[in-house]
Amino acid sequence: MTNQIYSVPDKDQTLAFDKLSILKKKIKDTHLNDLFAKAPSRFKDFSVEYDQVVFDFSKQRIDLDTFKNLIDFAHEQNLNSWIKKLFSTEQINYTEHRAAMHWALRLPKSSSKFSEINPSVQTQLERMYALVEKIHAGQFRGATGEVIQDVVNIGVGGSDLGPLMVTHALSDFKVKTAKPLDVHFVSTMDGSQLSELLHQLRPETTLFIISSKSFGTIDTLSNAQTVRQWLEKALGYNEKILQNHFIGVSTKPEKMTEWGIAVDKQLLLWDWVGGRYSLWSCIGLPIALMVGVEGFKQLLAGAYAVDQHFQSAPFHQNIPVLMGLLGAWNNNFLDIQTHAVLPYDGRLKYFAAYLQQLEMESNGKSIQRNGEKVSFSTCPIVWGEVGPNAQHAFYQLLHQGTHSVSCDFIAPVRRYNANQFTYVESADALVEQHHLALSNCLAQSRLLAFGNQALAADELEDLPAYKQYEGNQPSSTILLKELNPYSLGMLIAMYEHKVFVQSVLWNINPFDQWGVEKGKEIANQLLPILNREQEDLSAFDTSTQGLLKILLGKTDG
């Protein structure tokens, strides 16, 4: 990695970057044990509290010198002016000529800023809230007049992962509805989830959300077509089915109308919302169905709080900036190529999957904004799992394998404290289980960081090599006061902005996804062959030809 690759206007260019390159040699030979021994105030120096979140990065492999230079590095990369560009209508997604204004979705209704967008955002949210209230009141009805009791979200990528993750994470905040209401998710194009789900549902009482930013995603439309036939088979072919069993969420009203979604059931979003940043828009309808209108507003308010923090906090106390810088430090200087996300809360089961899209689809790029190829690594491999379960799966590799891995530990301080009807009967026993999870969370980050040092002295005597722990695996710990709509909104926005910070450090555009678009096109070349509409295989490579022949042979039976 050389300093020329960064486009920096400052005159004493990339001083910090050079210094970091030198500092890394020192740090690489220093164990976290030594860093802690040298600085008793490490936790105080390297942790930030903001609103409902504590971000502790004291177990990262940095010292005060590194820390200062990382901050300088951010300044050198003009992060300040990039943040201002993000929070403007400027088309920073230059390959698609679009702004990236997902933050505008969380502006308070009363905000006087961005008066050209905010009213239309609020209008769509209000329309969504009205639908939610109607469904919750048990007054949204299917074709036969029966009350809707199951809602199936059909979408993929951003129209699936975000709502799925949040809905699951906030399951304790499920609101009571007039009639029982369940929300389901269907994404895969092969119909696996649909085939499992449909036979459990009643057509009369099932509502489908067709969620697709472009309303052209084949995965979603093929699933939508299947459920339409399922409804028509049971309820007859008529207008009432389209009118009463489908809600569409898209940027393309004309395409929704063409498909048959009734105009009053069309919820709109805008080109300036990236799919993976869209859960704050009407794409989040399944979330609002779970946690209610007030809960959804809390989610937005949490994210808005982080938007404010990101724009105003000095870098050394700015959580998304610190997350981004530390990620780059581990990735580009300490050569740690993978990053594990480990929530100690089963409700965050889909958080890692969600972050995989957010981080890897955003920063999995290798062409800089100036058109040149990068000569350094960009987004690390992001992976993870609910911590306590992962302890029985891949933690062995973290503790004693040959890879360096950085980790984010995430845990709520309190749980089972709200008398919520879903758990109140067993609250006492569940609180103890939560304490068990918390103690595991702390124990694991200790062992990863300090290795043998974390063990008791008498244990260490005569310990065979295969029982030794090297330690020195860096991690951050994010504590939420509790996992609620507000704090989850904060957590997600923190990662969104972290991704943006890194894109600035790496000088890439995090808001396009051309690698994904191409794959869709190539599938279109192959479909006619499998449907036997076209027979000439000569255009394909020999491997694909071989596979196609088997597939075609098999379908011959």
Add this chain to the structure above:
Amino acid sequence: MKIAVFGNTLYAGVMSALLSESGHFVYWCSDIQKQENDLQYAFHDENVSQLLTKQLQSGFLNYCASQDIPLDTDTYLFSFNQTQEAQVFQLLHDLKQRPIIHPKLMINASTFGLQATERFKKILSEDDWIYLPDTIQEGNALQSLTQAKQLIVGCTQANVQTKVKELLRPFFPLAQQYLFMPILDAEFTKLSISGMLATRISYINDLAVVAEKLGIDIASVRQGMAADNRIGSAYLAPGAGFGGENFSHDILTLSNTVTNTGVKSQLLAQVWDINEQQKEILFRKLWNYYHGDLDGKSVAIWGASFKENTSSIQQSPIHQMLTALWAQGVTVYLHDPQALEEIQMMYGQREDLILCDDQYNSVKHVDALCVLTAWKQYWSPDFRRLQQLMQHPLILDGRNIYDPQYVKSQGFAYMGVGR
């Protein structure tokens, strides 16, 4: 005997009237928190009211504040609504403070669920406690008590049974008219009776849905079933669901009791769900008729009380109907001979609810007429007048009180329940 009756239920009213009519001195305290000797009761039954007025004049019946009940009263009867349990405990503690010579005959006639009489007995433990189930039928109050074949009494002590028989001798002179059993058994019996009746209604309603799909008239099926003397015709009319505060509460109490014993039984929950579904049935028929496009339409509803001859709207299907219609943007024109005041109290002034004192006024320019309660005055309407007044001649008969052939021949679209 001197008898104190506490509570403002229909049962309290009937017992006060009947007991005083046969020569007992009855002191009725309808509201135990009031200091004056006047009356406030929560039922509307003309026959009972008339009898009460008569008894008051005769001098055998006195309205009485709690503190004015004579100390030498022999029998205390407690008949309260389910929501008033705390008040009863307060009353019992008050009575305990008074210099009454125990034991007295204490009759619990309130349905507070199982073990309720036992809980009362813990406070006034020296007295003789019995349980009399309130099986009174609203709309047919006096007869339903006096003409019962057998009276269920929760009481096993022979000396107390003698007191009970003396108290009720004017209505139940014969020994075989008393069915004595332990108190808990009697409490459970009371709930089980309500459960059985509800089950019959939900059963016929469930069949009605099927009959409709198969083109069968449920009215024929019902008559056929009723002709079988093992079944009979009571509580077998399909319609827009059962209601009533006490009845509904019994079903829920019984259903919870079953659940809490850990027994896996879903029958009562289903009975309840079917009934809740049924309360909306006219709405669904309307929805289907207009293909889900109800916004801006007007609908007349005849009947708000949960059944005829009462002004009670507790658990009546009117609530589901109003909520559902309003959610679709429908304006409702509502008529009921007695219950409009209660509706007004509950819903207040709204643009989409117009209360009509005349049943024909309510149907002007409406797109449909829903009959929800089988008040006698709805049975033979002036169809020609309806035809002229209504915007669209559609009649939804939630109680199957009309002859479908005749109504159709008068130029109406007609839909009943299960036909």
